[in-house]
Amino acid sequence: MTSFLSQLNYDPDTIYPESDGNPMTESDPTRDYLIYGVEALNTYFKDRPDVYVSGNLFVYYQQGVPDAVVSPDVFVIFGVEKKKRRTYKAWEEGDKLPSFVLEITSKTTRGNDEQDKPQKYQRMGVSEYFQYDPTGDYLRPPLKGSRLVEGRYEPIPSTTLPDGSIVFYSQTLALDLRLKDGELRFYDPRTDIKLMTPAETEQARQEAEQARQEAEQARQEAEQALQGAISRLAEMGLSVEQIAIALNLSIAQVQETLNH
Numbered sequence: 001m002t003s004f005l006s007q008l009n010y011d012p013d014t015i016y017p018e019s020d021g022n023p024m025t026e027s028d029p030t031r032d033y034l035i036y037g038v039e040a041l042n043t044y045f046k047d048r049p050d051v052y053v054s055g056n057l058f059v060y061y062q063q064g065v066p067d068a069v070v071s072p073d074v075f076v077i078f079g080v081e082k083k084k085r086r087t088y089k090a091w092e093e094g095d096k097l098p099s100f101v102l103e104i105t106s107k108t109t110r111g112n113d114e115q116d117k118p119q120k121y122q123r124m125g126v127s128e129y130f131q132y133d134p135t136g137d138y139l140r141p142p143l144k145g146s147r148l149v150e151g152r153y154e155p156i157p158s159t160t161l162p163d164g165s166i167v168f169y170s171q172t173l174a175l176d177l178r179l180k181d182g183e184l185r186f187y188d189p190r191t192d193i194k195l196m197t198p199a200e201t202e203q204a205r206q207e208a209e210q211a212r213q214e215a216e217q218a219r220q221e222a223e224q225a226l227q228g229a230i231s232r233l234a235e236m237g238l239s240v241e242q243i244a245i246a247l248n249l250s251i252a253q254v255q256e257t258l259n260h
């Protein structure tokens with residue numbers, strides 16, 4: 001690996017651009033899943049200071065060669081500091097390179113995603129390379145994965161769950177990539193819990209809080225209705241025992257309500 005990454009003779013003034021100068025023209029599905037992949041994996045590895053998750057960032061893998069660059073849609077690198085970077089230069093990071101790559105692919109990027117990128121990722125030693133076609137332009141099914149075995153990529157087998165979800169297991173991440181109704185999500189197979197973005201987590205928290213408030217309001221309303229029923233029956237002259245029988249309550253419950 002070191003011989004591939006290192007250059008003995010290089011110009012220290014070599015410029016490594018932060019972009020190719022072209023505006024990012026991602027489709028809505030590409031952008032949405034790129035953001036989901038980066039944010040969900042960042043959240044999953046938030047307690048690992050030695051795991052760097054990013055996407056659509058220039059990764060330079062050979063010092064002195066600005067053309068030796070890739071820009072995966074989503075990638076994970078183990079063994080480097082978790083921090084913000086404008087570009088990633090492998091020789092400044094202990095020659096660490098992505099172990100996991102996910103490309104959000106389509107017909108327009110098919111050539112690169114099927115031919116050029118796999119060859120580069122294979123030479124770079126990327127352990128797992130996944131492709132996801134959110135619009136179903138050409139991949140059937142829209143998700144596939146490859147694992148590096150003795151220097152060459154081999155297809156990762158999939159399984160199908162009873163609900164029809166297609167599952168690929170990532171050994172690198174120890175996570176499932178699940179495809180249901182064409183939608184890709186990461187799952188923790190140990191808990192069967194879906195990985196969510198911070199926005200999705202906040203939305204789930206708000207929905208849970210709203211449900212709790214609604215349940216509390218319903219409880220209060222039911223309690224008020226019960227108190228009203230007990231009071232009305234008492235005003236009608238029923239005894240505590242008769243009220244308890246009529247409302248299927250204990251005598252103690254009826255007595256406590258009347259005492260208040």
